[in-house]
Amino acid sequence: MKDITPFEIADSIAKLLKHEALGDGERQRLEAWLKADAGNAALYEQLKKEGNLSEYLLQREQIDVQAALSNVYHRNKSPQLLLKPMMGRWLAYAAAIILPGIVLWTLFSDPKPYDGDQAETLVQNITPGSKKAVLYLADGQQVELDQAGNQTLKEEDGTLIKTTEQSITYNHGSEASNKAAAGLTNTIYIPRKGEFSLTLADGTKVWLNAESSLEYPTYFSSATREVTLDGEAYFEVSKDTTRPFIVKTKGAAVTVLGTAFNVAAYNTEKTVTTTLVRGSVSFASEKAEDSESVILKPGMQGVINAEQKGIEVKTVDPAVYVAWKNGEFRFERMTLEEIFRTLQRWYDVDVVYHNELAKSKRFTGDLERYEEINTHLNMISLTTNVQFEIKNNVVYVK
Amino acid sequence: MKVGNLGNEKRGIKGDDFEQLFNAYYVSLCLYARKYLGDEQQAEDAVQEVFYQLLQKKGSHSHYKDVRSYLYQSVRNQCLNDIRHQKVIKKHQAGVIQFNSDDKHFFNDIVNAEVYRQLADALNQLPKQCRTVYKLSLEGLKSMEIAEDLGISVETVKTHRKRAKRFLKERLKNLFSLLLFGL
Numbered sequence: 001m002k003d004i005t006p007f008e009i010a011d012s013i014a015k016l017l018k019h020e021a022l023g024d025g026e027r028q029r030l031e032a033w034l035k036a037d038a039g040n041a042a043l044y045e046q047l048k049k050e051g052n053l054s055e056y057l058l059q060r061e062q063i064d065v066q067a068a069l070s071n072v073y074h075r076n077k078s079p080q081l082l083l084k085p086m087m088g089r090w091l092a093y094a095a096a097i098i099l100p101g102i103v104l105w106t107l108f109s110d111p112k113p114y115d116g117d118q119a120e121t122l123v124q125n126i127t128p129g130s131k132k133a134v135l136y137l138a139d140g141q142q143v144e145l146d147q148a149g150n151q152t153l154k155e156e157d158g159t160l161i162k163t164t165e166q167s168i169t170y171n172h173g174s175e176a177s178n179k180a181a182a183g184l185t186n187t188i189y190i191p192r193k194g195e196f197s198l199t200l201a202d203g204t205k206v207w208l209n210a211e212s213s214l215e216y217p218t219y220f221s222s223a224t225r226e227v228t229l230d231g232e233a234y235f236e237v238s239k240d241t242t243r244p245f246i247v248k249t250k251g252a253a254v255t256v257l258g259t260a261f262n263v264a265a266y267n268t269e270k271t272v273t274t275t276l277v278r279g280s281v282s283f284a285s286e287k288a289e290d291s292e293s294v295i296l297k298p299g300m301q302g303v304i305n306a307e308q309k310g311i312e313v314k315t316v317d318p319a320v321y322v323a324w325k326n327g328e329f330r331f332e333r334m335t336l337e338e339i340f341r342t343l344q345r346w347y348d349v350d351v352v353y354h355n356e357l358a359k360s361k362r363f364t365g366d367l368e369r370y371e372e373i374n375t376h377l378n379m380i381s382l383t384t385n386v387q388f389e390i391k392n393n394v395v396y397v398k
Numbered sequence: 399m400k401v402g403n404l405g406n407e408k409r410g411i412k413g414d415d416f417e418q419l420f421n422a423y424y425v426s427l428c429l430y431a432r433k434y435l436g437d438e439q440q441a442e443d444a445v446q447e448v449f450y451q452l453l454q455k456k457g458s459h460s461h462y463k464d465v466r467s468y469l470y471q472s473v474r475n476q477c478l479n480d481i482r483h484q485k486v487i488k489k490h491q492a493g494v495i496q497f498n499s500d501d502k503h504f505f506n507d508i509v510n511a512e513v514y515r516q517l518a519d520a521l522n523q524l525p526k527q528c529r530t531v532y533k534l535s536l537e538g539l540k541s542m543e544i545a546e547d548l549g550i551s552v553e554t555v556k557t558h559r560k561r562a563k564r565f566l567k568e569r570l571k572n573l574f575s576l577l578l579f580g581l
Contacts (some may be wrong), residue, residue, distance in 0.1 A: 006505045007466050010512030017513070018520050043506050047513050056429070056514045057521070061533075063425045068442060069417065072449045356436055 009033055013047060055357065126373040126390060129210055129346045131166045132194030138184035138218070145188075145196065157183050159201065159218035169199040172219035182226070183218035190231070192348040195324075200227070203238035204245060207325040210345035211266070232264040234325045237279075248286075252304045256281040261296075262322045269341070275301045275321040285311055329367040329376070336361050336386065336397070347373045349390070353397045358386045419465070420449055426515040427473050433507055434477035444476040470508050524562060531555055532562035 012030045015022055022030070034041050046052055135143040138155060145163055153161040159172045172183065183201070190196050190208045197207045201219040208214060212231020220226075225245040237245045239258030247254040249265035252272040259279025265272040274283045276296045283302040284293035294311050296302050301321070303312045323330040331339055337359040340351045346369065353359055361384045367376050377388045377395070387398040424445060431441035448469065524532065527548070534544045541559065545552045 005467065006470075006508035007512060010509045010516070013509065013513045014516035017517060039506065043509060047510065053514065053517055057518060057533075059429055060425045060518060062438070063428050063442070065421060065424050068424055068446055069420050072420070072446050072453060353436075356432065 004029060004033060013044060017048065055360075059360065126347050126349055126393065128370050128372065129193035129195060129348070131196055132191060133168075133196035133208070134189045134191070135161075135163075135168065136187040136189065138186060146194075155184055155186070155218050157218055159183060161186075161218075167197045167199065170201040170218060172201045179219065179221055180223075182221040185215060185217055187213055187215045189213040192345050200225075202240060202243075202245075205236040205238075207234040209233065209324055229263055229265055230267045232262070232266065232324070234260070234262045234322050236260045251285065251287050251306055253284045253286055254281050255284065262318070262325075264321075270306045272304045273301060273321075275316060275318050277318045277322060283311065323366070324369065327369045329369055330365075331367070332364050333362050334364075335359060336363060336380070336384065339363060339380070340395070340397075343373060343376065343395075348393065349373065350394045351397060352394055355386065355398050358384075358397045361386055416449075416453060419452075419469075422519075423466070423469055423515070424449070426511050426518075427469060429514075430470065430507060430511040431473050431477050434474070435480060440480060441477075444480055445473055448472040448476050466512070470511070474504060528558040528561055531558035535559055535562075 008026075009030065012022055012026050015026075016030075034044060131146055133145040135145055137143065137153070138157075143153065143163070145168060146165055148163050148165075150164050151162075153163065155161065157172075159170055162169045162171070168188070188196065188198060188208065190210055190212045192211050194210050195208060197205065198214075199205050200216055202225055204225070206214060206227075209232035212229070212233060214227055214229050214231075214233060216227040220243065223243065225240070225243050226248060227246070228248045230250065233247075235245075235247065235256075237256050237258050237260070241257055245256050245258075247256075247263055249263065249272050250267045252265065252274075254261065254263060254274050256279065259281055260277040261279075261281055262275045262277070263272070264274075274281065274296060276298050278298055280298075281296050282293050283296050283304075285291055285304045287304075287306070290309050292311055294302055294313055296313070299315055299318055301314045301316045301318075303314070305312070317332075320330045320332050329342065343349065344351060363380050363384055365379060365383070367379065373395075374390070377390075381387055389396040389398065427445045427448070428438070428441045431444045432438060435441050435444060451472070521529065521532075527550070530548065531544055534547065535541075539547070541552050541555045545555045548555075
C-alpha cells in the first residue's frame with residue numbers, strides 16, 4: 001500500500017463514476033485500497049450516492065470564486081461571502097433537493113437511507129413562549145406587563161396607558177395631533193419566549209415577536225409618527241395622510257401613510273425584511289454608503305442586506321411572513337439554520353451543530369407556535385433525516 | 399489543460415496559470431477547509447491566504463509531484479494554524495467541529511474533495527444553457543418556470559433537460575456490475 005496518494009485514488013474513483021475506463025494497474029491499486037480498510041469502502045459508497053453529490057454541488061454554488069480571486073489580488077482581509085443574485089435565486093429553490101421524487105437524481109439513486117439509526121433522542125421537553133413584555137416608562141420605571149394585570153398607568157405628560165395581560169393601549173386624548181413635539185419616549189421589550197401587542201396613541205396596532213424591542217413616543221407630533229424597532233413586528237398603521245408613520249431600524253426605514261406590513265429587523269442579523277400585506281410603503285436603505293428606496297405593494301417583500309448594495313425586491317405570500325402573529329410558524333423552503341434562529345427566540349434554546357451539513361437542509365411546513373419544541377423537531381427530523389438531542393436547553397443537531 | 403503539471407520550477411505561479419489554478423480548485427478547497435474550521439467565512443479566509451502566499455511566491459510548491467498535494471497540504475496547515483491561533487477555539491469547545499488531525503482522515507478527506515471536484519467538472523462540460531437548465535431543475539423548478547426565468551421556450555427547456563439527463567446517465571451511472579470488489 002505504500003506510495004499511493006489520495007489523488008491517484010480520487011482520480012480512479014472519479015473515472016469509475018464518470019464511466020471511463022481504468023487501466024489494469026489502476027484498477028488493482030483501487031481494489032487493494034478498498035479492501036485495505038472498511039473506512040475506505042464506506043467512503044466509496046458515500047461518493048457513489050447522487051444525493052450527496054447534489055448536496056455538494058449546491059454548496060459549491062454558494063461560493064463566489066470571482067469575488068474571492070479579487071480579494072486575493074487586492075489582499076482584502078475581509079473577503080466577501082455574498083451570493084450573486086442568480087445564486088440567491090437558485091438557493092431559494094434549493095429546497096426541492098431534499099424532497100424525494102422531484103430531483104433528477106432519483107432516476108438512479110439508491111432509495112435506502114444509509115444511516116441505520118433513525119431514532120432521535122429527545123431528552124428534555126421545552127415549552128413554548130407566552131404573552132410577555134417589559135415596559136420602560138420615561139422615568140426609567142419598569143413594568144412587567146404579563147404580571148401587571150389590568151390597570152391604568154399615567155405618564156408624566158398625562159398620557160394614560162391601559163395594560164392587560166396581552167396588550168397595552170396608549171391614550172393621550174384628542175389634542176395629540178396638534179402638538180409640535182412628540183411626547184415622552186417609552187420602550188417595550190419582549191424577551192425570548194415572549195410576544196405582545198400594543199396600540200399606540202394614534203391608534204396604530206403593533207404585534208411584537210420574541211426578543212424584540214420598540215421605542216415610541218407616548219403621543220406623536222403633528223409632523224410625523226416615528227418609532228424605532230429592533231426585532232420583528234407586524235404593524236397595522238392607522239390612516240393619517242398628514243403624518244407619515246416611519247419605522248426606523250438599523251440601516252433602514254419604512255415610511256407609510258396607513259397600511260399593514262411586517263418588519264423583521266433584528267440588530268443581530270444582517271438583513272432587514274419588510275413584507276407588505278395591505279396598502280403601500282416606501283422602504284429605504286439608510287446605510288451611510290448607499291441610500292436607496294423602493295415602493296412596496298401588497299405581496300411584495302423588500303430585503304436590505306448590511307453586506308450588499310441596494311434593495312432586493314421579491315414577490316412572496318405575505319401570509320407566510322405574518323403567520324407568527326396568528327400563532328403559527330410557516331416555513332417555506334427555509335434552511336434549518338434560518339428555522340432555528342426563529343425557534344431559538346420563541347423557545348429560548350441554544351443550538352449546537354454537530355453536523356454542519358444540516359444547516360443548509362431545507363424544510364417546509366406549518367407548525368403551531370404554542371406546541372412544545374419536541375413536536376416540531378420530530379416533524380423536521382422525519383422529513384430531513386437530521387436528528388436532534390436536547391439537553392440543558394441546548395438543541396444538538398446531528 | 400493538465401492542472402496537475404502546473405507550476406514552473408523555482409518560480410511562483412502567476413498570471414493565467416494562477417487564475418486557472420484558482421478557478422479549478424478554490425471552491426473545492428473551501429469546502430475541504432470547512433471540515434476543519436466549521437465556518438464558511440473562515441474556510442474561505444484560509445484558502446485565500448494559501449493562494450495569496452502562492453501568488454507572492456512564498457509557497458514553495460515546486461518539489462511537489464502534483465500541485466494538488468501542495469494545495470491541500472497548505473490549506474490543511476493553514477487551518478491547523480488558524481485553530482492553534484484560537485480563532486475557532488470557542489467552537490471547538492462547544493463541540494461544533496469534529497476535528498480529526500490524523501493522516502487517515504487527511505487522506506480520505508482529499509479523496510472525497512477530489513472526486514466531487516472532478517464530477518462537478520464533468521457537469522460543467524455541458525453547454526452553458528443546458529447546464530443552467532439542469533441546475534434549476536435540480537433545484538425543483540418546473541420547465542415552465544425555467545423557461546420564464548431564462549426567456550426561452552418550454553420546448554427548449556425540455557430538450558435541455560433530456561440532454562442533461564442522458565449525459566448524466568451515461569457519465570455517472572452506478573457501476574455495481576463493472577467493478578466487483580468482493581465486498
